[in-house]
Amino acid sequence: xxxxxxxxxxxxxxxxxxxxxxxxxxxxxxxxxxxxxxxxxxxxxxxxxxxxxxxxxxxxxxxxxxxxxxxxxxxxxxxxxxxxxxxxxxxxxxxxxxxxxxxxxxxxxxxxxxxxxxxxxxxxxxxxxxxxxxxxxxxxxxxxxxxxxxxxxxxxxxxxxxxxxxxxxxxxxxxxxxxxxxxxxxxxxxxxxxxxxxxxxxxxxxxxxxxxxxxxxxxxxxxxxxxxxxxxxxxxxxxxxxxxxxxxxxxxxxxxxxxxxxxxxxxxxxxxxxxxxxxxxxxxxxxxxxxxxxxxxxxxxxxxxxxxxxxxxxxxxxxxxxxxxxxxxxxxxxxxxxxxxxxxxxxxxxxxxxxxxxxxxxxxxxxxxxxxxxxxxxxxxxxxxxxxxxxxxxxxxxxxxxxxxxxxxxxxxxxxxxxxxxxxxxxxxxxxxxxxxxxxxxxxxxxxxxxxxxxxxxxxxxxxxxxxxxxxxxxxxxxxxxxxxxxxxxxxxxxxxxxxxxxxxxxxxxxxxxxxxxxxxxxxxxxxxxxxxxxxxxxxxxxxxxxxxxxxxxxxxxxxxxxxxxxxxxxxxxxxxxxxxxxxxxxxxxxxxxxxxxxxxxxxxxxxxxxxxxxxxxxxxxxxxxxxxxxxxxxxxxxxxxxxxxxxxxxxxxxxxxxxxxxxxxxxxxxxxxxxxxxxxxxxxxxxxxxxxxxxxxxxxxxxxxxxxxxxxxxxxxxxxxxxxxxxxxxxxxxxxxxxxxxxxxxxxxxxxxxxxxxxxxxxxx
Numbered sequence: 092x093x094x095x096x097x098x099x100x101x102x103x104x105x106x107x108x109x110x111x112x113x114x115x116x117x118x119x120x121x122x123x124x125x126x127x128x129x130x131x132x133x134x135x136x137x138x139x140x141x142x143x144x145x146x147x148x149x150x151x152x153x154x155x156x157x158x159x160x161x162x163x164x165x166x167x168x169x170x171x172x173x174x175x176x177x178x179x180x181x182x183x184x185x186x187x188x189x190x191x192x193x194x195x196x197x198x199x200x201x202x203x204x205x206x207x208x209x210x211x212x213x214x215x216x217x218x219x220x221x222x223x224x225x226x227x228x229x230x231x232x233x234x235x236x237x238x239x240x241x242x243x244x245x246x247x248x249x250x251x252x253x254x255x256x257x258x259x260x261x262x263x264x265x266x267x268x269x270x271x272x273x274x275x276x277x278x279x280x281x282x283x284x285x286x287x288x289x290x291x292x293x294x295x296x297x298x299x300x301x302x303x304x305x306x307x308x309x310x311x312x313x314x315x316x317x318x319x320x321x322x323x324x325x326x327x328x329x330x331x332x333x334x335x336x337x338x339x340x341x342x343x344x345x346x347x348x349x350x351x352x353x354x355x356x357x358x359x360x361x362x363x364x365x366x367x368x369x370x371x372x373x374x375x376x377x378x379x380x381x382x383x384x385x386x387x388x389x390x391x392x393x394x395x396x397x398x399x400x401x402x403x404x405x406x407x408x409x410x411x412x413x414x415x416x417x418x419x420x421x422x423x424x425x426x427x428x429x430x431x432x433x434x435x436x437x438x439x440x441x442x443x444x445x446x447x448x449x450x451x452x453x454x455x456x457x458x459x460x461x462x463x464x465x466x467x468x469x470x471x472x473x474x475x476x477x478x479x480x481x482x483x484x485x486x487x488x489x490x491x492x493x494x495x496x497x498x499x500x501x502x503x504x505x506x507x508x509x510x511x512x513x514x515x516x517x518x519x520x521x522x523x524x525x526x527x528x529x530x531x532x533x534x535x536x537x538x539x540x541x542x543x544x545x546x547x548x549x550x551x552x553x554x555x556x557x558x559x560x561x562x563x564x565x566x567x568x569x570x571x572x573x574x575x576x577x578x579x580x581x582x583x584x585x586x587x588x589x590x591x592x593x594x595x596x597x598x599x600x601x602x603x604x605x606x607x608x609x610x611x612x613x614x615x616x617x618x619x620x621x622x623x624x625x626x627x628x629x630x631x632x633x634x635x636x637x638x639x640x641x642x643x644x645x646x647x648x649x650x651x652x653x654x655x656x657x658x659x660x661x662x663x664x665x666x667x668x669x670x671x672x673x674x675x676x677x678x679x680x681x682x683x684x685x686x687x688x689x690x691x692x693x694x695x696x697x698x699x700x701x702x703x704x705x706x707x708x709x710x711x712x713x714x715x716x717x718x719x720x721x722x723x724x725x726x727x728x729x730x731x732x733x734x735x736x737x738x739x740x741x742x743x744x745x746x747x748x749x750x751x752x753x754x755x756x757x758x759x760x761x762x763x764x765x766x767x768x769x770x771x772x773x774x775x776x777x778x779x780x781x782x783x784x785x786x787x788x789x790x791x792x793x794x795x796x797x798x799x800x801x802x803x804x805x806x807x808x809x810x811x812x813x814x815x816x817x818x819x820x821x822x823x824x825x826x827x828x829x830x831x832x833x834x835x836x837x838x839x840x841x842x843x844x845x846x847x848x849x850x851x852x853x854x855x856x857x
Contacts, residue, residue, distance in 0.1 A: 100127065100180045102160040104139075104172055108151070109474040111163065112296040113225035113254065115216045117145035118154065118161035119180070127182045134217045134267065137162065138179040139172030144217035144267045164294020164353070165256070169222045173313065173353045174295065185217045188268035194279035196223045196256040208534070209276050215269050218259050226255045227478050254479025293348040299475045300468020300500065301342055307459050308333060308346060312434050313354040316390040319432060330456035331427050332435040334398075334449075336442040337461035338660050340501030340554050343438035346461070347394040350436070357388040361395045367412070374401075374412055375419040382423045382433075389432035398437040399444040417446045424454040463499055463661055466492050472500050476507040477539075485541035497553035497630040497661040509547035514539045553630065553661055566621040572750055573743025573775060574615055577736045581606065581619060584732050585709050586627040589663045592707070603731035604699055605710040605724075607671070609717040610736035611815045611823060613774030616713040617669060619736065623711065624665040632658055633667045636674040640687060647687050648694040655698040655708070662707035671712035672719040692721045699729045717826060735827050738774055738815050741767050747775050751782040758798040766804060772813035772820070781811050 100123055107118065117135060129135065129147045136142050143166055154161070160180065162170070172178055193209065212226045260279065262268045270276060295305055315322055315329030322329040335343040351358035359381055366377040385391040395401070405414045427433055437455065439445060449455055464472060470492035477488065495503060518537060568578060588595050588602030595602050608616040624631035632654065639650045658664040668674060675692045699710060712730065714720060724730055739747060745767035752763065770778060784807035789799045 101177050102158060102180055104167060104174055104176050104178055105154075105159045105161050106174050106295050107161045107163045109296060109299055109471050110478065112475070113163060113165060113227045113478060115145055115166070115224070116148050116163075117166070117180075118150050119147050120150055120154070120156075120158055120160075123158075123180070124149065127180070129182055134183055134185045134269075136181050136183045136267065137166065137170050138181075139167075139170035139176060141169065141171045141221075142219070143169035143222055144183070144185065144219055146217060164296035164349075165223050165225060168294060168352065171355070173317065173355065174309070175313075183267060185267045185269045186264060187271045188218070188262050188264070188274045190261075190263040190275045190277070191218065191268065191270055192260040192262075192277045192279065193224075193257040194260050195282045196258045198282045209278060210270055210272075210274065213270050215271070217267050217269055218262060219267050220259050220262050220265065222259045223256055224259060225479070226257070293345055294352055295349050297475060298342055298346060298349055299471030299473075300464030301346065301461055302468075304346065304459055304461050305349075307457070308335075308350055308436075309353075311457055311459075312350050312392065312436065316354045316356050316392075316432060316434060330434065331424060331453065332437065332455040334442070334445075334455040334458045335436065335438045335461055336458065337440060338463060338499060338554075339440050340499035341461045341463065342500045343461055344394070344396055345500075347392065347436045347438065351392045351394070354390065354392070356434075357385070357391040359385045359388075359391060359393045361393065362397065364397075364400055366401065367416075372415075374416050378416065378419055378423065382427075385433050386431060391433050393433070393435045395435065395437040397439060398449075399439045399441045402446050402449055403444055404446050417448070421446075421448055421454065424449070463497060466496070469495055469498060469503060472503045473507070476504050480507065480511065481538040483538045483540040486539065486544060487541065491544060493628065494548070496628055496663060498551075499554060502551060502554050506544070506547050506551045509550055510539050510543040513543035513546050517543075566618055567625055568622050570750060571615055571618050571622055571775075572746030573739025574619060574736055575743070577608070577619060577734050578622075580732060580734050581623045581711075582626070585623045585629075585665065585711075589627045589629055589707055589709070603709070604728065605712065605730040606732045606734055607717065607720075607725065607730040608711065608713045608734050608736050609826070610715060611738060611774065611819055612715050613776030613814055614736045614738060615775045616736050617667070618775070620665065620667040620711045620713065624667070627663065627665065627709075629663040629665045629707075629709070630658075630661050631665050631667065633669070635669050639674060639691070645690075647691050651691060651694045651698065658708045664708050666708065666710045668710065668712045671714045672716040675721050675724055676719050677721045678723075692724070696723055696729065699724075735823070737823075738772055738820065744770055744773060744778060747778045748782065751779050755782065755786060756798045758800040760801040761799065761804060762801065766808075769808065770813070772815045772817070773811075774814060777811060777814055781807050784810055 117137060124147060131148055133147050134144055135147045137145055145166060160178065167173060170178060218224065298305060311330050311333050319329060337343060348358065361381055366374055368374045368377060381393060385393050402417045402420055403413055405417055408414065424435060470489060473488050473492055514537060571578065584603045584606055608619060610616065621631065634654065639647055641647045641650065658666050675695055676688050678689045678692055725733065745763055748763045748766055785799050785803040788803040788806045789796045
């Protein structure tokens, strides 16, 4: 064993999963654990430029057989190494500490907490002076690869409602120690500079859902900063700049900070508007000064946030200051020496607004998109934001990740913060505000519960969807009756491809892009679209022609392009366009200029099967005048499925009546079966009106009425009528046949013979 200590083993460093971050673990190969005679939970010393302790545990299943050590961002910062570096590993022992002093690792943070709570949070975790450690919460994650006794020790109750990073200022005795029941723990209230510790405010462990993006930016930024000799050997110039773009809140700024910390580079931050000066040439001078300072402090990263505000397209701005600033930035980027060890990272959510001269190799060599995270990414982000939280057993993070489609990282951070505020509201009655302190037993029992997240979900909406009036549908399949065939076709066409895209790839077929729901007014076309979005767990954008049509030339087309672009960003998305015939009527019938609807038709055709892929975006249109819609939209590849939503049959009417009377106190003499038989050709809207009128008649008889009787329904039947006539049903049957013939033929004009007046409603005679 002494020989092993004299000759420590060398391993390459890799990153750790977010849920294990901050717990002081090191994932080692089983071969090495056997060679060093390490049991699960034994203390090891990890030595890079500096030594830091950790507790050894076995590898992740996917790492079996790989000679790597997985460390979290704090441990990498404490050892002053980065991912991909090599470290020395040796077995060691930790002593029981007599005294440990902590201080906040972040500036402008004042802490007042009990030593007992810190003891619980860091109990038996190996510590050494100069390290930065994090308080962690009890995560509801079953880690079968960690022994129960070790899991109980490492997954301790949280110190606070958020993760807090502390510096270990000093320990007695010196060296590697752990806190036990006899340790005296002191928490200094304010930040204390630890000169020997490397900055660790943001690391790769604080980034979730952008694993592929992190790999791309590491090879573009970290590699040339840390290993410039590779590019010298290859005889090529390293990249000078990287442009990050994507919706707001996806983590562009955080990613740039993490790269600077992990690559041990000096970080210079330029917030676009703050370098703008009032005097002539002042803005350019400020920009030059930042680049000059960065060149002296290399290796360095210059991060320009919101670059579209200081480098807009020169042809579209009036001011000379912006034009000169763009020219100065171009000159500075071209003037960077190839081996100067200086890289520029820029971020924007409006890449189309940046001057095109910046977007060429030699300036910004690569453009990396950071999109809205998928379900797995949202699970990672939630794990990051809740790792300092005391979570109750009822919190189901995988279920939360599944339900928060369309949420970006900033939205999920807001969600966890709102849930924490809900938990605080619950304990407010127990706090005496006059005393100014919170009783320790109240803090001990404070935890964030599942219901807190449920309340938070009501208040936090996807930020990328706010401009397009997103709705969260509350209608499910069980709330709709009488449209079973239409419902099944929508489930197959929308729900299956959005939930199981791999099945369609396996079969080599594409899912349908659009669905046209047509039929008489009232059977529930709009409800079907809402239920489809909810059951497919997709964002729902409901729009109508009045939202998209504008009196200004070209504005309508821009609105539609913006609608589809936003839908792609927050996919999976269902776009529902009600009364589609008013937005995309058949072309050729417009009178005079500007013929706005013809241009709108062209734009929608281009969006649905143009150069840009729709991705996980489904368009559902609804109309009761399908003969007026431009025929080009009704071919496969645009509206693939034409679904006739018919008037419900007797069983459907019985189901609809049961839905609408579910919350109504019915008398014993009310026979819904008989009502369903007597309401021939009634649509869902007609039946809802029937139930509403019956309730009104009951209230007319007496405001204190407790039930609705059969007599009330009889009176309601006398005042209501079927909105669909036999003639209208025959007309829709003809339309259905013509649409089928049109779908079978290659031409697009098969429905043009239907006269516009064919669907004029005819009321019942007499």
